Amino acid sequence: MDGRDWGKFLVPYEQAVEELKVKLKSMRVEMKKREEYSPIEFVTGRVKRVSSILEKAKRLNVPMEKLEEGIEDIAGIRIMCQFVADIEQMADLIRARKDMKVLYEKDYIRNNKPSGYRSYHIIVEYPVQTALGMKVILAEIQLRTLAMNFWATIEHSLSYKFQGNLPEHIRDRLSKAAEAAFRLDEEMSQIRSEIVEAQKLFENQSALISQVLNDIQQLYFYNRAKEAQQFQNRFSELWGGKDDPWSLRELSEQIQAALLLARKEHMS
Structure with missing residues (x-):
């Protein structure tokens, strides 16, 4: 030292x-x-x-x-x-x-x-x-x-x-485990595109759900409680039923249109 x-x-x-x-x-x-x-x-x-x-x-x-x-x-x-x-x-x-x-x-x-x-x-x-x-x-x-x-x-x-x-x-066990880990990496690399695509779909769906819920909360902020509740009910029906990304996206667009109108009225 x-x-x-x-x-x-x-x-x-x-x-x-x-x-x-x-x-x-x-x-x-x-x-x-x-x-x-x-x-x-x-x-x-x-x-x-x-x-x-x-x-x-x-x-x-x-x-x-x-x-x-x-x-x-x-x-x-x-x-x-x-x-x-x-x-x-x-x-x-x-x-x-x-x-x-x-x-x-x-x-x-x-x-x-x-x-x-x-x-x-x-x-x-x-x-x-x-x-x-x-x-x-x-x-x-x-x-x-x-x-x-x-x-x-x-x-x-x-x-x-x-x-x-x-x-x-x-040492022998670790050596075998290292080869198994390497084969796992090789196998995952063979289906890399499918894994990445699936992860991207999941991320997009999660982001869309967050946006829908945030936009519904914004409607409450603009005193559109009745409209917000209707959208909330429709979201709950979609969430509890079969996974339908197209219907969820359509709902999101409708909520955003209602939110845009609410903002315009709030500014006038």
Whole structure:
């Protein structure tokens, strides 16, 4: 231990993780609002614990004064994707960003580790504006499918329990599980278009229902209680009967027409 103030040392990394999480989550929201397909399912991040930094520095023979250059994943971001193809798209989006610089990439999907670990790692330089000025730090962005992440999370927990020395029977089981997770990803990729279309239909239906209910509430605001109640009853009939998106859309258009008229009368 070199007596450094670890709290101060980690401040820019903590800031970088929070900024990157916000930026990447905002990217997902923006793409959804543009009605584009988003390769991001969800985003997490963490700053490496001091004990983990020291253990890795010892394992890699990184001197204490070289931690900032020698340990590239003190700041870590993980982006979960639904499909392997999404990982490729997400990597392209990261390469195109101007607020970070890609240094190099590690493809553990095409070249998985002997343990079965699969993921795509991108090491970036990211500038952080601190109270003391601009500081450029290293950060690691991991891209995984949900299946890859499930396996990696279990493997990490077991490795921690056995301090990296997994019993042979557990290693064999994990290896088989890794192949099963990879086959799951391959199978899901074969029906990717159908899955994406189904999810889009569900999202559109949910948005339409929210709009109908909000518009009915607006009619109450304009003292159109009787009309609002009639629309509410018709919505309840549609909701309790057979799923009919066309009838629901027609109802929505009628409510919006009534709401437009109510607003005009309110303004006059």
